[in-house]
Amino acid sequence: MSSQTLHELERHEWRVLAALRPVDGTTGMVLRGPLEVSGVGARIARNRSGLYVVHQWSRLASHAAAFEAPPALPASASEPLEITLRDPGGRYLSRLATVALPRDPQAVGADSLFAPVDIPLYPSAVAGLGTNWTALRASITDNADGAALGGALLRVVAGGVVLARGVSDWRGEALVPVVGVPVTTWSEDEDAVVVTTIAAAVEVYFDIALGSRTPIADVRAGRQPAAMPLIDPADIENRRAALATTQQNVSLAARGALNLNLGLDLP
Secondary structure, eight states, X not given: OOOOOOOOOOOOOOOOSEEEEEEETTTOOBOOSOOEEEETTEEEEEOTTSOEEEEEEGGGGGGGGOOSSOOSOSOTTOEEEEEEEEOTTSSBOOEEEEEEESOBTTOOGGGBTTSOXXXXXXXXXXXXXXXXXXXXXXXXXXXXTXXXXXXXXXXXXXXXXXXXXXXXXXXXXXXXXXXXXXXXXEOSSTTOSEESOEEEEEEEEEOTTTSEEEOHHHHHHTOOOSSOOOOOHHHHHHTGGGSEEEEEEEEEOTTOEEEEEEEEOOO
Protein backbone atom coordinates (compact mmCIF):
# COMPACT_ATOMS: atom_id res chain seq x y z
CA MET A 1 0.00 0.00 0.00
CA SER A 2 1.50 3.30 -1.02
CA SER A 3 1.56 6.10 1.50
CA GLN A 4 -0.28 9.32 0.75
CA THR A 5 0.37 12.79 2.02
CA LEU A 6 -2.65 14.94 2.91
CA HIS A 7 -2.42 18.67 2.41
CA GLU A 8 -4.80 21.03 4.21
CA LEU A 9 -6.16 23.44 1.61
CA GLU A 10 -8.69 25.31 3.69
CA ARG A 11 -10.00 25.31 7.25
CA HIS A 12 -13.29 26.56 8.67
CA GLU A 13 -13.65 26.69 12.46
CA TRP A 14 -16.86 28.12 13.88
CA ARG A 15 -16.53 29.38 17.41
CA VAL A 16 -19.64 30.75 19.07
CA LEU A 17 -19.78 33.19 21.96
CA ALA A 18 -23.58 33.62 22.00
CA ALA A 19 -26.67 33.38 19.83
CA LEU A 20 -29.32 36.11 19.80
CA ARG A 21 -32.96 35.45 18.93
CA PRO A 22 -34.97 38.63 18.15
CA VAL A 23 -38.64 38.20 19.05
CA ASP A 24 -41.77 40.30 18.66
CA GLY A 25 -42.21 42.26 21.90
CA THR A 26 -46.00 41.91 21.66
CA THR A 27 -46.47 38.24 20.82
CA GLY A 28 -43.10 36.69 21.65
CA MET A 29 -42.95 35.17 18.17
CA VAL A 30 -39.53 34.79 16.56
CA LEU A 31 -38.79 37.48 13.96
CA ARG A 32 -37.79 35.99 10.62
CA GLY A 33 -37.17 39.16 8.64
CA PRO A 34 -33.61 40.47 8.27
CA LEU A 35 -32.36 42.89 10.89
CA GLU A 36 -29.20 44.93 11.28
CA VAL A 37 -27.41 43.58 14.36
CA SER A 38 -24.03 44.92 15.44
CA GLY A 39 -21.72 45.38 18.40
CA VAL A 40 -18.50 47.36 18.68
CA GLY A 41 -15.58 45.00 18.10
CA ALA A 42 -17.86 42.02 17.51
CA ARG A 43 -18.47 39.83 14.48
CA ILE A 44 -22.13 38.87 14.33
CA ALA A 45 -23.69 36.84 11.53
CA ARG A 46 -27.21 35.55 10.89
CA ASN A 47 -27.44 31.78 10.46
CA ARG A 48 -29.98 29.72 8.54
CA SER A 49 -32.18 29.36 11.61
CA GLY A 50 -32.58 33.12 11.90
CA LEU A 51 -30.32 33.40 14.95
CA TYR A 52 -27.70 36.16 15.13
CA VAL A 53 -24.51 34.44 16.22
CA VAL A 54 -21.66 36.26 17.96
CA HIS A 55 -18.54 34.57 16.56
CA GLN A 56 -15.85 36.95 17.81
CA TRP A 57 -15.44 39.91 20.12
CA SER A 58 -12.29 41.94 20.65
CA ARG A 59 -12.60 41.78 24.46
CA LEU A 60 -12.64 37.97 24.26
CA ALA A 61 -9.77 37.62 21.80
CA SER A 62 -8.32 34.64 23.69
CA HIS A 63 -11.47 32.65 22.90
CA ALA A 64 -10.73 32.83 19.16
CA ALA A 65 -7.78 30.44 19.52
CA ALA A 66 -9.41 28.11 22.08
CA PHE A 67 -11.53 25.41 20.51
CA GLU A 68 -11.65 22.40 22.81
CA ALA A 69 -12.25 24.39 26.02
CA PRO A 70 -12.80 28.10 26.75
CA PRO A 71 -10.14 30.06 28.65
CA ALA A 72 -10.60 30.31 32.42
CA LEU A 73 -10.51 34.10 32.28
CA PRO A 74 -12.40 36.34 32.01
CA ALA A 75 -14.96 34.82 34.33
CA SER A 76 -18.31 33.71 32.99
CA ALA A 77 -20.77 36.58 32.35
CA SER A 78 -18.24 39.20 33.50
CA GLU A 79 -17.99 41.17 30.23
CA PRO A 80 -21.10 43.03 28.94
CA LEU A 81 -21.43 43.28 25.15
CA GLU A 82 -23.76 46.07 24.03
CA ILE A 83 -25.61 45.20 20.84
CA THR A 84 -27.64 47.43 18.53
CA LEU A 85 -30.65 46.02 16.68
CA ARG A 86 -32.33 47.91 13.83
CA ASP A 87 -35.24 46.96 11.57
CA PRO A 88 -34.66 48.27 8.03
CA GLY A 89 -38.38 47.85 7.32
CA GLY A 90 -39.36 50.26 10.10
CA ARG A 91 -41.93 47.95 11.71
CA TYR A 92 -39.93 47.81 14.93
CA LEU A 93 -38.05 50.51 16.80
CA SER A 94 -34.29 50.28 17.10
CA ARG A 95 -32.99 49.26 20.49
CA LEU A 96 -29.92 48.36 22.52
CA ALA A 97 -29.46 45.05 24.30
CA THR A 98 -26.71 43.86 26.62
CA VAL A 99 -25.45 40.27 26.65
CA ALA A 100 -23.12 39.13 29.43
CA LEU A 101 -20.16 37.19 28.01
CA PRO A 102 -18.60 34.69 28.04
CA ARG A 103 -21.57 32.37 28.36
CA ASP A 104 -21.11 29.13 30.29
CA PRO A 105 -21.26 25.92 28.19
CA GLN A 106 -21.86 23.93 31.39
CA ALA A 107 -24.81 26.00 32.60
CA VAL A 108 -28.34 24.63 32.47
CA GLY A 109 -31.32 26.46 31.00
CA ALA A 110 -31.38 30.05 29.79
CA ASP A 111 -27.84 30.82 31.02
CA SER A 112 -26.25 28.13 28.85
CA LEU A 113 -24.02 29.03 25.93
CA PHE A 114 -26.22 26.76 23.82
CA ALA A 115 -29.46 28.60 24.66
CA PRO A 116 -30.27 31.61 22.42
CA VAL A 117 -30.82 34.92 24.18
CA ASP A 118 -34.30 36.28 23.39
CA ILE A 119 -34.35 40.01 22.62
CA PRO A 120 -37.81 41.58 22.24
CA LEU A 121 -38.28 44.35 19.69
CA TYR A 122 -41.17 46.76 20.17
CA PRO A 123 -43.46 48.02 17.40
CA SER A 124 -43.17 51.42 15.78
CA ALA A 125 -46.21 53.68 15.59
CA VAL A 126 -46.97 52.39 12.07
CA ALA A 127 -46.88 48.68 12.91
CA GLY A 128 -49.87 46.48 12.13
CA LEU A 129 -52.30 45.06 14.68
CA GLY A 130 -53.77 41.59 15.12
CA THR A 131 -57.34 40.48 15.57
CA ASN A 132 -58.85 41.27 18.99
CA TRP A 133 -55.79 43.27 20.06
CA THR A 134 -56.23 46.43 22.10
CA ALA A 135 -54.47 49.33 20.39
CA LEU A 136 -53.02 51.75 22.92
CA ARG A 137 -51.41 54.80 21.37
CA ALA A 138 -49.70 57.43 23.50
CA SER A 139 -47.96 60.77 23.04
CA ILE A 140 -45.22 61.32 25.63
CA THR A 141 -44.21 64.92 26.34
CA ASP A 142 -42.39 67.15 28.80
CA ASN A 143 -44.91 69.01 30.96
CA ALA A 144 -42.66 72.06 31.05
CA ASP A 145 -42.62 72.94 27.35
CA GLY A 146 -44.44 70.19 25.48
CA ALA A 147 -41.25 68.73 23.97
CA ALA A 148 -41.65 65.21 22.62
CA LEU A 149 -39.86 62.55 24.65
CA GLY A 150 -38.32 59.72 22.66
CA GLY A 151 -37.02 56.54 24.24
CA ALA A 152 -39.59 56.39 27.03
CA LEU A 153 -40.60 52.93 28.25
CA LEU A 154 -44.31 52.22 28.60
CA ARG A 155 -45.81 49.36 30.58
CA VAL A 156 -49.46 48.28 30.76
CA VAL A 157 -50.08 46.67 34.16
CA ALA A 158 -53.19 44.93 35.50
CA GLY A 159 -53.38 43.08 38.79
CA GLY A 160 -49.64 43.37 39.29
CA VAL A 161 -48.94 41.68 35.94
CA VAL A 162 -47.29 43.44 33.00
CA LEU A 163 -49.59 42.86 30.03
CA ALA A 164 -47.59 44.79 27.42
CA ARG A 165 -44.58 47.01 26.90
CA GLY A 166 -43.67 49.63 24.32
CA VAL A 167 -41.23 52.44 23.56
CA SER A 168 -41.79 55.96 22.24
CA ASP A 169 -40.09 57.15 19.04
CA TRP A 170 -38.39 60.51 18.48
CA ARG A 171 -41.80 62.17 18.06
CA GLY A 172 -42.84 60.92 21.49
CA GLU A 173 -45.33 58.57 19.81
CA ALA A 174 -45.77 55.00 21.07
CA LEU A 175 -47.91 52.08 19.99
CA VAL A 176 -48.43 49.48 22.71
CA PRO A 177 -50.61 46.60 21.47
CA VAL A 178 -52.18 44.58 24.27
CA VAL A 179 -52.84 40.93 23.43
CA GLY A 180 -55.15 38.61 25.32
CA VAL A 181 -57.77 41.02 26.64
CA PRO A 182 -60.89 38.80 26.80
CA VAL A 183 -64.02 39.82 24.91
CA THR A 184 -65.94 39.15 28.15
CA THR A 185 -64.70 38.21 31.60
CA TRP A 186 -66.07 37.69 35.10
CA SER A 187 -66.80 40.81 37.10
CA GLU A 188 -65.97 41.44 40.76
CA ASP A 189 -69.18 43.48 41.01
CA GLU A 190 -72.02 41.32 42.36
CA ASP A 191 -74.51 43.29 40.25
CA ALA A 192 -72.73 42.41 37.00
CA VAL A 193 -72.04 38.84 35.94
CA VAL A 194 -69.64 39.66 33.11
CA VAL A 195 -67.81 42.75 31.91
CA THR A 196 -66.27 43.70 28.58
CA THR A 197 -63.31 45.70 29.92
CA ILE A 198 -60.51 45.19 32.43
CA ALA A 199 -58.91 47.86 34.61
CA ALA A 200 -55.23 48.58 34.04
CA ALA A 201 -52.62 51.29 34.47
CA VAL A 202 -50.29 52.71 31.84
CA GLU A 203 -46.86 53.49 33.32
CA VAL A 204 -44.22 55.66 31.64
CA TYR A 205 -40.53 55.81 32.57
CA PHE A 206 -37.98 58.18 31.05
CA ASP A 207 -34.23 58.56 31.49
CA ILE A 208 -33.26 62.13 30.60
CA ALA A 209 -29.64 61.05 30.00
CA LEU A 210 -30.56 58.46 27.35
CA GLY A 211 -33.85 59.59 25.85
CA SER A 212 -34.41 62.43 23.40
CA ARG A 213 -36.24 65.75 23.75
CA THR A 214 -37.51 67.19 20.48
CA PRO A 215 -39.20 70.63 20.42
CA ILE A 216 -42.82 70.25 19.42
CA ALA A 217 -42.29 72.73 16.56
CA ASP A 218 -39.67 70.39 15.09
CA VAL A 219 -42.00 67.42 15.46
CA ARG A 220 -44.77 69.24 13.59
CA ALA A 221 -42.33 70.24 10.85
CA GLY A 222 -40.94 66.70 10.58
CA ARG A 223 -37.43 67.76 11.58
CA GLN A 224 -35.77 64.71 13.09
CA PRO A 225 -33.08 65.08 15.77
CA ALA A 226 -29.45 64.50 14.82
CA ALA A 227 -29.43 61.27 16.86
CA MET A 228 -32.44 59.03 17.26
CA PRO A 229 -33.27 57.73 20.75
CA LEU A 230 -31.63 54.38 21.37
CA ILE A 231 -32.25 52.66 24.68
CA ASP A 232 -32.14 49.24 26.28
CA PRO A 233 -35.73 48.74 27.52
CA ALA A 234 -34.58 46.07 29.99
CA ASP A 235 -32.10 48.51 31.51
CA ILE A 236 -34.78 51.21 31.82
CA GLU A 237 -37.13 48.75 33.49
CA ASN A 238 -34.49 47.61 35.97
CA ARG A 239 -33.84 51.23 36.99
CA ARG A 240 -37.41 52.51 36.77
CA ALA A 241 -37.69 53.31 40.48
CA ALA A 242 -35.09 56.09 40.05
CA LEU A 243 -36.46 57.58 36.80
CA ALA A 244 -39.00 60.26 35.91
CA THR A 245 -42.40 58.62 35.70
CA THR A 246 -46.12 59.08 35.32
CA GLN A 247 -49.10 56.78 35.04
CA GLN A 248 -52.76 56.79 34.04
CA ASN A 249 -55.56 54.37 34.81
CA VAL A 250 -57.38 52.97 31.78
CA SER A 251 -60.03 50.41 30.82
CA LEU A 252 -58.97 47.88 28.20
CA ALA A 253 -61.37 46.22 25.78
CA ALA A 254 -60.64 43.65 23.09
CA ARG A 255 -60.59 45.29 19.66
CA GLY A 256 -60.64 48.65 21.45
CA ALA A 257 -58.44 51.69 20.87
CA LEU A 258 -57.09 54.20 23.37
CA ASN A 259 -55.31 57.47 22.64
CA LEU A 260 -53.45 59.01 25.57
CA ASN A 261 -51.47 62.20 26.12
CA LEU A 262 -49.03 61.60 28.95
CA GLY A 263 -46.81 64.34 30.34
CA LEU A 264 -43.81 63.94 32.63
CA ASP A 265 -42.27 66.38 35.11
CA LEU A 266 -38.56 66.14 34.41
CA PRO A 267 -35.91 67.04 36.98
